[in-house]
Every structure is written in C-alpha cells, then in structure tokens.
Amino acid sequence: MSPQPSSCRAIEPDLLSVAAGEAGPAAAGRVEVHVAGCRECREELVHYRALEGMMATVRRAPRPDDDATLARAQLASRLADLRSRMVGFGIFPSPLGRILIGRSEQGVALVEYLPATGSLPAHVRRLLGEDAVEDRAGTEGLRADLVEYLEGRRVRLDWPLDLRRMRSDFQRRVLEATAALPYGAVTSYAGIAARIGAPSAVRPVAQALRWNPLAIVIPCHRVIGNSGALTGYAGRRVELKQRLLAVEGVKTVAAARHDFKVNREAMYTTVTGEQEYCVPTCGDLLSQSLSTLTLFGTREGAEAAGLAPCGSCRPDLHPLPA
Amino acid sequence: MAKVMAEDAFEAVVGAHHAEIRRYLLRITARASDADDLSQETFLRAFRAYRALPPGSNVRAWLFTIATNLGRNHFRAQGRRRRAYAAAAQEMRPDAPDRADGQVLAEETRERLERVITGLPGKQRLAFIMRKMHELEYSEIGASLSCSEESARAHVFQALRKVRRSLDGHLPIGMESRA
Numbered sequence: 001m002s003p004q005p006s007s008c009r010a011i012e013p014d015l016l017s018v019a020a021g022e023a024g025p026a027a028a029g030r031v032e033v034h035v036a037g038c039r040e041c042r043e044e045l046v047h048y049r050a051l052e053g054m055m056a057t058v059r060r061a062p063r064p065d066d067d068a069t070l071a072r073a074q075l076a077s078r079l080a081d082l083r084s085r086m087v088g089f090g091i092f093p094s095p096l097g098r099i100l101i102g103r104s105e106q107g108v109a110l111v112e113y114l115p116a117t118g119s120l121p122a123h124v125r126r127l128l129g130e131d132a133v134e135d136r137a138g139t140e141g142l143r144a145d146l147v148e149y150l151e152g153r154r155v156r157l158d159w160p161l162d163l164r165r166m167r168s169d170f171q172r173r174v175l176e177a178t179a180a181l182p183y184g185a186v187t188s189y190a191g192i193a194a195r196i197g198a199p200s201a202v203r204p205v206a207q208a209l210r211w212n213p214l215a216i217v218i219p220c221h222r223v224i225g226n227s228g229a230l231t232g233y234a235g236r237r238v239e240l241k242q243r244l245l246a247v248e249g250v251k252t253v254a255a256a257r258h259d260f261k262v263n264r265e266a267m268y269t270t271v272t273g274e275q276e277y278c279v280p281t282c283g284d285l286l287s288q289s290l291s292t293l294t295l296f297g298t299r300e301g302a303e304a305a306g307l308a309p310c311g312s313c314r315p316d317l318h319p320l321p322a
Numbered sequence: 323m324a325k326v327m328a329e330d331a332f333e334a335v336v337g338a339h340h341a342e343i344r345r346y347l348l349r350i351t352a353r354a355s356d357a358d359d360l361s362q363e364t365f366l367r368a369f370r371a372y373r374a375l376p377p378g379s380n381v382r383a384w385l386f387t388i389a390t391n392l393g394r395n396h397f398r399a400q401g402r403r404r405r406a407y408a409a410a411a412q413e414m415r416p417d418a419p420d421r422a423d424g425q426v427l428a429e430e431t432r433e434r435l436e437r438v439i440t441g442l443p444g445k446q447r448l449a450f451i452m453r454k455m456h457e458l459e460y461s462e463i464g465a466s467l468s469c470s471e472e473s474a475r476a477h478v479f480q481a482l483r484k485v486r487r488s489l490d491g492h493l494p495i496g497m498e499s500r501a
Contacts, residue, residue: 050493071358
C-alpha cells in the first residue's frame with residue numbers, strides 16, 4: 001500500500017462515517033469532493049461499504065451457538081433464589097427499645113434489638129445480607145403485631161418464619177425446641193439440652209440462644225438458668241427478659257448482680273412431657289432440677305398448653321395466691 | 323407492593339435483553355459456556371442494582387456496561403484470553419458439510435470476520451462489537467468503556483481500519499451495501 005497523502009489521511013474518519021451511513025451533510029460533502037478527485041479513496045469507500053454490508057449480514061445471521069434457553073432458565077432459577085433470600089426490613093421504636101424486623105419471601109427472617117442510636121451492629125448487617133432493603137411498609141403489619149404482643153394484647157406471633165439464617169443444624173434444633181415452649185412457660189438451658197437429646201450441651205444451647213436471629217418470636221426469654229436466675233439476654237439487657245416474662249405472667253424477684261430470679265414457689269409446675277400440672281409443693285417437685293421441669297406463671301397458661309390439673313394437689317381447687 | 327412491581331418490571335427487562343446480552347458476551351468471549359455464565363451474572367448484578375436505577379434510564383446501555391465490565395474482568399483473569407483465542411480458532415473451523423451453499427458462504431464470511439475481530443486489542447474489539455454488531459451509540463459505548471464518546475469513536479475507527487486491512491481480498495466488492 002502506497003503512503004497516503006495528508007489530505008487522504010485527513011478525510012479518512014469522514015470516509016468511514018460515510019461508509020457506515022452515520023456522516024452528517026458536511027462530512028458527506030467533504031468526502032464527495034475528495035473522492036471525485038482521488039481514485040484510491042474512491043476505492044477505499046467501496047471497500048468500506050462492502051465491509052459494512054458484510055457486517056450487516058453477520059449481525060443478522062443466526063449463530064450456531066446462539067441458544068440462550070439454558071442460560072435463561074438457569075438465570076430464572078438463580079433470580080428466584082436471590083429474591084427468596086432478599087430481606088426487606090423496618091426499624092421501629094417499641095416498648096423494649098429500637099427493634100429491627102426483617103422478612104423475606106419465605107417469612108420473618110430477623111427480629112433484632114438495636115442500640116438506641118447509631119448504625120446497625122455488624123452481626124445484624126451480616127444476617128441481613130448485602131441485598132437487604134429498607135421496606136417499612138412491608139414490615140408495618142409485623143410491627144403492629146409485635147407491639148400488641150409486648151402490651152399483652154396478643155399471646156401468639158403466628159408468623160411464617162424463614163429459618164435459613166441458622167448458624168448450624170444444632171442451633172436450628174435448639175431454636176425449634178425453644179419455639180415449642182408455651183406462652184407464659186419457662187424452662188432451663190439444661191431443659192432445652194435434654195429436649196434435643198443432648199443433655200450435656202448446656203453451654204452450646206446457651207450460645208445458640210444468644211445468637212437467636214428471631215428474638216421474641218422464638219422465645220429464648222423463656223429459657224433461664226437451672227437456679228431460676230434469668231442469667232442473660234440480648235447482651236447485658238436481662239431487664240428486657242424480665243419485662244417479657246412479666247407480660248406473660250411470670251413473676252420474678254430481683255437477684256444478685258442486676259439479675260432477676262424466678263420464684264419457683266410461686267410457679268405452677270409440670271414434669272416435662274407429662275400431662276398434668278401441679279402446685280410447686282406437690283410431691284418432691286421443689287427439690288427436682290429445673291432441667292426436668294416446665295414452670296408456668298398462671299393456671300391459664302398451663303391449661304392453654306393442654307395440661308390438666310393434677311389429681312392429687314388439685315391446683316384448680318387450691319390455686320397459688322395471685 | 324412497590325417491590326412486587328419492580329420485580330415484574332425486571333422480568334420484562336430479562337425478557338427484552340437477555341438474548342442480546344448473551345449474544346454480545348458470546349461475541350466477546352467466543353465460548354458459549356462463558357456467555358451463559360456471564361450473561362447470568364450480568365442480570366443478577368442488574369437485579370441487585372435495578373431498584374436504584376433512576377427512572378427513564380437507558381436500561382439496554384446500562385446492561386451492556388455491566389456485561390462489558392464482567393467481560394473485561396473475565397479476560398483480566400490470568401490466561402483466560404489466550405484460552406479464548408485457542409477456543410475461537412477451534413470452534414470456527416467449518417464443520418458442517420451438509421449445509422446449503424449459500425449458508426456455507428455466509429458461515430465462512432462470518433467466521434472470517436469473527437476471527438479478525440477476536441484478534442483486535444481489548445477496547446477496540448469491545449467498541450467495535452458494540453457499534454457494528456449491536457448498533458450502540460458512541461456515547462453509550464463510551465459509558466461502557468469509561469471513556470469519552472470521541473475515544474469510543476476512535477476505538478471503533480481504529481478497529482475498522484484493521485478489519486478492513488485483514489479482510490483485503492475477501493471483501494465482496496460489487497455487493498454494494500445499502501448504507
């Protein structure tokens with residue numbers, strides 16, 4: 001190819017534009033004038049036009065591997081999965097302080113206490129995942145239910161739950177056993193360990209409950225120490241546990257080191273798994289470990305859980321003093 | 323409710339653009355499996371960001387930007403590009419003797435052109451494919467490649483010159499384009 005004169009080099013961008021059909025009238029005019037006097041550029045224009053035509057053919061031609069069906073189907077399933085995991089959340093004031101409620105397509109995924117001010121704690125951000133979005137409207141109904149519950153006007157939060165944020169299968173088993181504790185009932189960490197068939201795993205049970213992603217809904221506040229001490233809740237906020245239990249009719253008294261204690265002598269008692277409930281002085285109940293027992297603050301609570309009054313101590317005839 | 327509507331709208335986005343974005347990725351990676359993966363990834367990323375996209379945005383150009391970035395990251399990964407060349411050379415050998423003559427000719431033309439395109443340097447190749455195969459505006463190409471509209475145009479023109487030279491003698495002169 002011979003070296004191009006500078007006028008040919010200068011016209012080349014316009015020439016390419018003309019060949020592509022994207023030149024304005026001024027550029028088209030310049031090209032017209034130039035190619036009228038330059039045979040080489042006239043031929044170049046023919047070549048570039050042929051190339052544009054060839055590309056138009058290729059653009060329209062079907063390709064052998066141009067089948068998007070499989071990719072599209074896989075995309076649909078991955079999008080469905082992403083959607084079902086995505087959490088919409090609301091942050092609300094409540095009688096127990098600032099609370100975050102998060103829900104996915106499957107159900108309620110998160111209920112977390114938040115500090116009074118400031119940004120979301122790291123573990124909450126992790127549980128929300130990177131795709132979470134604030135959705136106050138979508139969580140407003142849940143907030144209203146929760147406030148009714150905290151004010152004692154509702155005894156169940158029968159929400160569909162999304163349990164996919166469990167840390168392990170063990171945690172899932174612990175939380176499922178905890179979710180089965182009736183309203184107004186308490187048992188001990190050892191009691192939960194016994195229920196899941198791992199009686200020596202008392203500390204792991206306490207750890208699993210510590211990271212309960214569904215506070216209040218999965219009632220870890222109903223699980224206390226074997227001594228009757230409330231022990232711990234939401235970090236160092238055991239007073240929240242005391243207030244939740246009070247709403248459910250479980251009375252507590254102040255104990256050492258900012259803790260509270262359930263008074264077993266004021267609680268209706270059942271041996272876990274049996275069908276009757278008793279006053280605490282029935283038989284040797286008071287000397288039994290809490291790990292084998294479930295305690296109720298009220299007779300109504302015990303009966304709502306499906307228990308009948310004991311035939312010997314007759315708590316129905318001789319109730320505990322209110 | 324607003325969320326549900328946004329999701330339905332995204333279904334429409336997938337329906338309208340997935341096939342083209344996959345075809346674009348097929349052209350830049352030359353491998354159907356890469357185009358499958360990257361096209362899915364493009365739309366998963368788009369789904370996450372869709373909510374924040376201002377109303378009235380050019381969704382198609384936005385998807386090309388995401389796909390282009392994914393494609394470039396893909397090539398940046400060590401050795402991938404070399405493998406793509408090798409695969410392209412393999413896959414582009416004529417292998418269908420039972421096709422009609424006209425079809426064979428079109429196939430050969432396409433294969434020759436695509437081989438030349440595959441050999442172009444990165445940005446020129448992407449700009450060229452976006453412009454000549456998908457007819458994007460230069461401003462949209464510039465946005466995809468994080469460069470100015472003028473640079474995008476320059477990339478396309480440089481690519482055109484190289485393609486023209488590489489196809490010298492193979493251009494169907496006489497079959498004037500309709501342009």
